[in-house]
Structures are given as C-alpha cells and as structure tokens.
Amino acid sequence: MEQRAVMAEPIIDERVIKDCQQGDREAFRLLFDAYKDRVFSIALYSFGGDQTAASDVTQQIFLKLMTSIGQFRGESQFTTWLHRLVVNACIDEQRRGRRYPGYGESLPVKNTSERRPTERRYERKELADSVKAAISELKPKFRMPVLLKYVEGLSYEEIADVLGCSKGTVASRLNRGHKELARRLAHLRDHLVLGE
Amino acid sequence: MFGKHVSKDLSAYCHGELTPHDASVVAEHLIGCQQCRAEFEEIKLGVRFAERLSEFAAPDSLWNDLEVRLDALIDAQVGYHKIAHDEPSRFRTAIWQPRFAAIVATLILAAGLGAYWFYERESRPSWEVARLDGSPLIGSAKMNDQSRLAVGQWLETDNVSRAKIQVASIGQVEVDPNSRVRLLETRPTEHRLELARGRMSARIWAPPSSILCSNVAHPADGSFS
Numbered sequence: 001m002e003q004r005a006v007m008a009e010p011i012i013d014e015r016v017i018k019d020c021q022q023g024d025r026e027a028f029r030l031l032f033d034a035y036k037d038r039v040f041s042i043a044l045y046s047f048g049g050d051q052t053a054a055s056d057v058t059q060q061i062f063l064k065l066m067t068s069i070g071q072f073r074g075e076s077q078f079t080t081w082l083h084r085l086v087v088n089a090c091i092d093e094q095r096r097g098r099r100y101p102g103y104g105e106s107l108p109v110k111n112t113s114e115r116r117p118t119e120r121r122y123e124r125k126e127l128a129d130s131v132k133a134a135i136s137e138l139k140p141k142f143r144m145p146v147l148l149k150y151v152e153g154l155s156y157e158e159i160a161d162v163l164g165c166s167k168g169t170v171a172s173r174l175n176r177g178h179k180e181l182a183r184r185l186a187h188l189r190d191h192l193v194l195g196e
Numbered sequence: 197m198f199g200k201h202v203s204k205d206l207s208a209y210c211h212g213e214l215t216p217h218d219a220s221v222v223a224e225h226l227i228g229c230q231q232c233r234a235e236f237e238e239i240k241l242g243v244r245f246a247e248r249l250s251e252f253a254a255p256d257s258l259w260n261d262l263e264v265r266l267d268a269l270i271d272a273q274v275g276y277h278k279i280a281h282d283e284p285s286r287f288r289t290a291i292w293q294p295r296f297a298a299i300v301a302t303l304i305l306a307a308g309l310g311a312y313w314f315y316e317r318e319s320r321p322s323w324e325v326a327r328l329d330g331s332p333l334i335g336s337a338k339m340n341d342q343s344r345l346a347v348g349q350w351l352e353t354d355n356v357s358r359a360k361i362q363v364a365s366i367g368q369v370e371v372d373p374n375s376r377v378r379l380l381e382t383r384p385t386e387h388r389l390e391l392a393r394g395r396m397s398a399r400i401w402a403p404p405s406s407i408l409c410s411n412v413a414h415p416a417d418g419s420f421s
Contacts, residue, residue, distance in 0.1 A: 032259060055255055059262045066266060131248040132381075149211070150249040157211045167393035174207040178242025179235075185245050192244055 016077055020069050032062055041151050046090040048136040048145065049068050049129075053093075061089045076161065083148065083162040093142050127191045134184040142177040145170050201225070201232050206239045321382045322346035323361050329368070330357025345379050351393070352376045363387055367400035 012034050019027030039061055043054035064085055072081055135143060148154045148162060159170045202222045208214050208221045226233050272403040319335045322344040331338045335343055339359070345351050351359060353375050361377070366389055371377050375394025381387065389396070 029259070032262070036254040036258060037251050040258070041252045045249065045251055051255070055258055055261070058254060059265060062262055063265055063269060067269065128248055128250075131245050131265075134245070135249065146246055147249070150246045151251060156208065156211070160398060168204075171208045171213070172204060174211075175204060175239065176247065178207055178239045180242070181245045182238045182242035186241070188245075189241065 012078065014074075017072065018120070020066070023071070028066055031065070035082060036062075038152060039082075042086050042147050044089055045132060045135050045147055045151065046094065046140075049132055057089055057093050060093075061085055064089065077158075080158065080161045083152065083154070083185075084164075087148075087162060089146050091144075094140060123191060127188060130185060130188055131181070134181050136181055137184070138177055142173050142180060145173045146177040146181075149174060201229065201360060203232055203235045206232070206236050207243070210239060210243050219411070291310075320346040320348070322349075323363060323379060323382065325351060328358040328360055330373070332357045332359040332371070344346045347379050347381060350376060350378045350392075361389075363389075363398070365402065366402050367398060369396050369398040371396045 012031060016027050016030050020031055036058065040054055040058045041058040043061075044051065045148065047053040047057065065082065072078065135146065138146065144163065145159050148159045154162070156167045156170045156174075160167045198362060200227045202209070205214060205218065205222050212219075214222065222366045226236055324333075325334065325343050327339055327341050327343075327347045330353065332354075333339065333350075335349050336342050339351075341387060345361060351361070351371060353359060353371055353373050355373050358373055361371065361379075363369055364382060366387070369377075369389065372395045375396060376392040377394075377396055378390040378392065379388075380390050
C-alpha cells in the first residue's frame with residue numbers, strides 16, 4: 001500500500017459538482033479521483049488498517065455521494081459536506097458491530113534495545129504502524145477530530161462544521177486525543193527522533 | 197499568580213488556533229505553572245505522534261469496483277421507476293381491451309350471483325333436524341347428528357335411517373325410514389311440510405283449528421300421522 005506524504009489538492013469546481021448532479025459519469029470520476037485517497041485514508045485509520053473494510057466503506061461513501069449529491073445546495077463547502085458523509089459512514093459502519101483487526105495485533109512493537117541493527121530500517125514503518133494502531137483504538141469522538149486535523153488538514157472551525165459541534169468541543173476532543181496518543185505511545189518517544 | 201489553568205487550550209495553542217492575545221496568556225501561564233507545563237509536554241508528544249499520520253493511496257481497483265456497484269444501483273433504480281411509471285399506463289390500456297372487459301364483467305357477474313346465492317341460502321328460514329338412525333340425506337348430502345332443513349329442501353331416509361324435525365317452536369316431526377319430506381314454508385302463522393313418500397309422525401302444540409293435514413288419515417289428540 002502506497003503511503004503519500006504530500007496531499008494532492010483537488011481541482012473540483014462548481015461546474016464539476018453541477019455535472020455530477022446531472023449524473024455525468026466523467027464528472028463523477030473527476031470527483032472520485034480528487035477525493036478517493038483522503039476518503040480511503042480516513043476509512044483505513046478508522047478500521048484498524050483493514051484494507052478490505054476501508055475499500056468497502058470508501059465505495060459506500062462514493063455511492064452515497066453519487067446518489068445524494070443532488071441534495072447538495074452549496075450552503076456549505078463541498079468538502080465539508082463530503083467529510084460529513086465520511087465521518088457518518090465510518091461511525092455507522094463501526095456501530096454495526098464489526099470488528100476489524102488493529103495494527104497493533106499484527107505488528108507488535110519492540111523496544112529499541114531489543115532490536116538488531118538489521119531491523120533499524122523497519123523502525124520508521126513500525127513507528128507509523130504503532131501510531132495507526134493507537135489511532136484506531138481511540139474512541140470515534142476523539143479519533144475523528146484527530147484524523148480530520150492531521151489527514152485532512154482541516155482547521156478547528158472546519159472540523160467543528162463537519163462534526164456539528166463548537167470549536168471549543170473540537171479543542172477539547174483533540175486535547176483528549178493527543179493525551180491518549182501520548183499515553184499509549186510513550187514507550188516510543190525515542191523513536192520519534194529516529195523517524196524524523 | 198498563575199491565574200486560571202490553560203490545559204483546555206493547549207492543543208489549540210500548539211496548532212496556532214488561539215488569538216494572539218489568548219496565545220500570549222497561555223504562553224505566560226506556562227512559564228509559571230509546572231502542572232500546565234507538564235500537560236503541555238504530554239500534548240506536544242501526542243501532536244508529534246499524530247503528525248505521523250499521512251494519506252494513503254486508494255487501491256487502483258476501487259473505481260472499477262465502484263462502477264459495477266454504481267451500474268447495479270442505477271439499473272435497480274431505473275427498473276423501479278420503469279415499473280412505477282409503466283404499470284399504470286399498461287393497466288389503463290388493458291382495461292379497454294374487449295377480452296379484458298369481458299373477463300372482468302364475467303367475474304363481477306359470478307361474484308354477484310355467488311353473493312346472492314349465499315345470501316339467499318343463509319337468509320332462508322330453516323328448521324333444526326336431528327339424526328335418529330342411519331344416514332338421512334338433506335338435499336344430496338348426508339346430514340350430521342344435527343343439521344338444518346331449509347325451505348325447499350328435501351329430507352330423505354332410507355330403509356335404516358330416521359330423523360326428527362323441530363317444527364319452529366310448536367312441535368316435532370319424526371320421519372320414518374324410506375320417507376321423503378320437504379319443507380314448503382315456515383312463517384310465524386303457518387308451517388307446511390310435504391310428504392312425498394313414506395311416513396312421518398308429528399307432535400304439535402297448537403289449537404286444532406290451526407293444524408291442517410293433507411293426505412293424512414286421522415288426527416288424534418294433538419298428534420297425527
């Protein structure tokens with residue numbers, strides 16, 4: 001699975017949205033290409049790295065997008081509307097009671113002292129996997145603001161719009177999310193320097 | 197000296213989401229408050245871990261899979277709309293076809309006749325009949341231990357069967373073997389039985405002048421054969 005460091009900025013204007021509302025398959029393909037990685041990433045982090053589950057939820061989100069885009073009136077940013085779909089789909093899917101394997105279950109993290117030099121090259125990946133595992137173990141109400149902040153790069157105000165809460169609530173949930181991550185990953189503090 | 201603790205603002209402070217004034221308040225507070233400073237270190241560590249999150253590329257097959265589901269969804273919707281829109285017009289066209297109209301008229305007539313027959317059958321006056329021996333027939337059907345004889349129906353016994361008819365509320369008639377009896381009429385003031393063959397015995401509680409026996413040899417003290 002390819003991991004991207006730089007997020008491509010989508011070129012989706014009002015015209016494309018209107019064409020999608022008219023049922024234009026090509027316009028929908030443009031929309032899909034612009035947002036598929038973001039949507040897939042949020043789903044992947046939400047379902048413990050289960051690529052099949054993330055793909056399935058991503059498809060569900062775009063199907064929903066395609067069938068309900070006629071209801072988009074342009075009263076909010078299109079991305080805000082899309083993010084709401086993503087957040088709701090991920091939370092709904094988790095409420096259905098499915099259990100997805102966490103990263104931590106398949107990739108146990110070792111302390112640096114236990115590692116041989118040949119394993120060093122894997123440290124960055126293991127660190128990343130541990131962070132993903134910790135993220136997937138957060139409660140959805142703490143995980144979603146973290147994902148919207150760090151994967152989507154949204155501001156507090158934008159996150160508040162997506163989640164339908166106040167900026168203060170976003171700040172509070174991010175506080176809890178950060179503390180949880182620090183607590184769960186404290187043993188990897190030294191790895192941060194290596195990974196940077 | 198330290199004022200209010202600023203722990204709730206620490207993530208926003210890290211992300212530069214505070215106004216300059218609020219940011220300076222937090223910064224000044226952190227200098228003097230060890231508790232908030234420790235919490236700030238914890239938040240910063242969490243932020244550094246969270247900054248490891250990055251975007252992943254969706255699988256290349258995703259669009260093809262999505263198109264398949266999209267086509268299936270559109271087909272289902274088109275099918276639904278086609279049925280929803282086409283069926284009424286098909287029905288409107290069909291209703292004017294002569295054959296369709298004839299079938300509908302026949303069904304309506306049959307239903308009407310059936311309803312009339314059922315109503316007549318149910319509303320016809322009838323008397324209660326008890327089986328005494330064998331298997332008497334009411335019409336062409338074998339009667340149960342208790343049946344009803346309606347106006348116009350025949351009660352027939354063979355050589356081993358007998359039955360007893362309750363004549364409204366005024367008496368009883370016993371029908372002997374090898375007999376055939378029909379209920380002609382029953383009204384509050386008049387009850388008529390026809391004996392086509394065989395023999396029947398009646399016990400009636402009514403004034404003698406009210407009892408009329410045709411083809412009967414002798415009345416006797418309220419009962420007659």
